[in-house]
Amino acid sequence: MKLSVLMPVYNEQLTLDDIIDRVLAASLPAEMDLEIVAVDDSSSDRSREILIRRAAEDPRIKIVWHEKNLGKGAAIRSAVQKATGDIAIIQDADLEYDPNDYGRMIRPILENEADVVYGSRFASPEYRRVLFFWHSVANRMLTTISNMFTDLNLTDMETGYKAFRMSVLKTIPIRSNRFGIEPEITAKIAKRRLRIFETSVRYSGRTYFEGKKIGFMDAVAALWTILKFYIVDDLYDECYGAAILRNMEMAENFTDWLMKRIRPYLSGTVLEVGAGIGNNVRAMLDQERVIATEQDTEYVALLQNAFRGRRRVEIIQWDITVSPPPTLTNVNTVLCSNVLEHISDEKTAFVNICSVLRSGGKAVFIVPAWEALFGSLDTALGHFRRYNLSSFVPRLREAGFQVETSFTMNKMGVLGWLFNGKILCRKTLGRFQLKIFNVLIPVLKIIDPLLPWNGLSLVVVAKKK
Numbered sequence: 001m002k003l004s005v006l007m008p009v010y011n012e013q014l015t016l017d018d019i020i021d022r023v024l025a026a027s028l029p030a031e032m033d034l035e036i037v038a039v040d041d042s043s044s045d046r047s048r049e050i051l052i053r054r055a056a057e058d059p060r061i062k063i064v065w066h067e068k069n070l071g072k073g074a075a076i077r078s079a080v081q082k083a084t085g086d087i088a089i090i091q092d093a094d095l096e097y098d099p100n101d102y103g104r105m106i107r108p109i110l111e112n113e114a115d116v117v118y119g120s121r122f123a124s125p126e127y128r129r130v131l132f133f134w135h136s137v138a139n140r141m142l143t144t145i146s147n148m149f150t151d152l153n154l155t156d157m158e159t160g161y162k163a164f165r166m167s168v169l170k171t172i173p174i175r176s177n178r179f180g181i182e183p184e185i186t187a188k189i190a191k192r193r194l195r196i197f198e199t200s201v202r203y204s205g206r207t208y209f210e211g212k213k214i215g216f217m218d219a220v221a222a223l224w225t226i227l228k229f230y231i232v233d234d235l236y237d238e239c240y241g242a243a244i245l246r247n248m249e250m251a252e253n254f255t256d257w258l259m260k261r262i263r264p265y266l267s268g269t270v271l272e273v274g275a276g277i278g279n280n281v282r283a284m285l286d287q288e289r290v291i292a293t294e295q296d297t298e299y300v301a302l303l304q305n306a307f308r309g310r311r312r313v314e315i316i317q318w319d320i321t322v323s324p325p326p327t328l329t330n331v332n333t334v335l336c337s338n339v340l341e342h343i344s345d346e347k348t349a350f351v352n353i354c355s356v357l358r359s360g361g362k363a364v365f366i367v368p369a370w371e372a373l374f375g376s377l378d379t380a381l382g383h384f385r386r387y388n389l390s391s392f393v394p395r396l397r398e399a400g401f402q403v404e405t406s407f408t409m410n411k412m413g414v415l416g417w418l419f420n421g422k423i424l425c426r427k428t429l430g431r432f433q434l435k436i437f438n439v440l441i442p443v444l445k446i447i448d449p450l451l452p453w454n455g456l457s458l459v460v461v462a463k464k465k
Contacts, residue, residue, distance in 0.1 A: 001029075001033070002033040002034065003032055003034050003035070003086075003106065004085030004087070004089075004166065005035065005037065005089055005099075006037050006079035006088055006089070006090050007039065007091050008041060008075030008076060008079070008090075009041060009075070010041040010042070010069065011044060011045045012093040013043075013046040013050060015095050016050045016051070016093055019091070019092075020036065020038075020054055020061070022095075022099045025099075028102060028106075035060050035061075037082050038055075038061060039063075039065075039066065039075035041070060041071070041075045042065075042066045042067060064082055070177050072178060072179055072181060073174055073179070073181035074177040076174060080174070087163060087165060088163065088164045088169050089106065089161070090161065091161075092160050096160065097119065097161045097203060098202045098204070101202060104199050105117050105119055108197040109163060109164075112309040114165075115165045115189070115194040115196070116163070116189050116195070117162070117163040117164075117196075117197045117199060118156060118197070119163075119198075120156035120159055120199065121156050123155045142157060142183070142223070145223065145226055146183050146226050149226055150230075152190050154186070155198060156198075157182060157183060157186050160182075167304075168194060168305055170237070171236055171302060172188050172189070172236075173188075173234055173237045175234065176225060178221065180222060180225040182222065183225045183226045184229050187226065187229035187230060188229065192235055231432075232431060232435075233435065234431070251438040252279070253441035255283065257441055258337075258366070258409070259280060259283035261407075262366070265362055266333050267288075267332055267362075268287075268288050268289070268332025268333060269288060270290050270291070270332065270334075270335060271328065271331045271333070271334050272290070272291070272292050272334075273334060273336045273349075273353065274320070274338070274342075275293060275294050275299070276299065277299070277302060277303075277306070278307065281306075281307065285310070285312070288312070290312060291331070292307070293316045293318040293320075293328075294318075295319040297317065300315060316328070320339065320349045320353070321345055322352075324356050328356045329356060330361075331356045331357055331358065331361060332358060332362070334362075334363040334364070335364050336363060338366055338368070340387075341367055341383045344384055347399070350396065350398075353399075354401065354464055357464040360463060360464060362461060363401065363463075363464070366458070367457070367460075368387065368457065369408050369455060370414065370456070371387065373417055373418060373421065373422065374386045375417075375421035375422040375425065376421050376427050377421035377426060380427040389458060392460060393406075393460070401462035401463065401464060402462060402463045402464075403462050404463050405460075406458065406459060406460040408455035408459070409455040409457050410444070410455045410456040411447075411451040411454070412451070413457075416437070420433075
């Protein structure tokens, strides 16, 4: 394994040599390699010269140059792109945090207990330098406000020491250029329900005379960032699927509503086809066994990370249009949620789903309803079709299924889809719209049975003959 130390550098000539020496001398597990990815954020002192000299002396040091000073967040964003390790830790180029704490920072990740570890300056450290009272008050205040919005119980959200499983960090879009990276990344890992640990670290804070850069306006910006990323669900990098799909999967209340409706039809070993980012899998963790499949390598890696250590969850790479691997047999239930509409050869998909089921096993199909609603949003999502029950049932029977029950849900969603996709011909749904939709789910659940038309989603439960 390899540890990537992400080091933002801006005018740190007085401490840069020392911190690089300490990082290179840090005690790590014997099997772990080390790299330093230093980002010079357009320093005006001798920092650049020092980095060039140190990189020439040691190949473990990589350098990224910023031609313009952008801030800590931008530097971390650049470092993440260049890092090649399995675990990343953020290390400021001053001497406030001690690399001798790397062992305790990365241990929960190595033991598959955590995805993210925060090094807390306030969680009973062995010792710490005594400095500004009001600075510590501001830190605690920001942490408390952040906790209120994220529902976490961190003791130090603003800590500069954060360690990540790299497969997690590379999927998180970092938008803040300055110190807003701390509340931003906290909000995103909380919303993604990642496993967060906290450990005490030694802290020797410096004064503003010694070069400390964070100030009052950064605290104000942090408050705005906390509120912004409470509202905005910007949780995955653009490379992870279509924007609408990523945003829709963040509608947690809708997912909860959907999964509760189909729960009576799930039992035993449940295989989900096209598990995406794993929202449905999280709702099925109480099942006897869950097998999550995805054809995309990036999603497979994301799922493996998200459910690492879950003994009853297995992640398998499988393209549903290809014959299943020999290990996929005698499954009790298959969940196929919003997958079939993306497949041109759906007949093969039906046959392969049927083949992995045991005799008498059930498949729960969730597909977009109303063929007449097909429009610009469907095209943008990569849909080949929408479905009516009258045309869907014969296809299932042909593949060897017997339909047991069917229903539709999300009837108010029909109006939104009609307005956006057919009238306005939009190619995306705004995050704000989806946020409002997610907030209104408790109301929509109540009025859904009262409306006289079919819903936006068609659910069909079929039994293998």
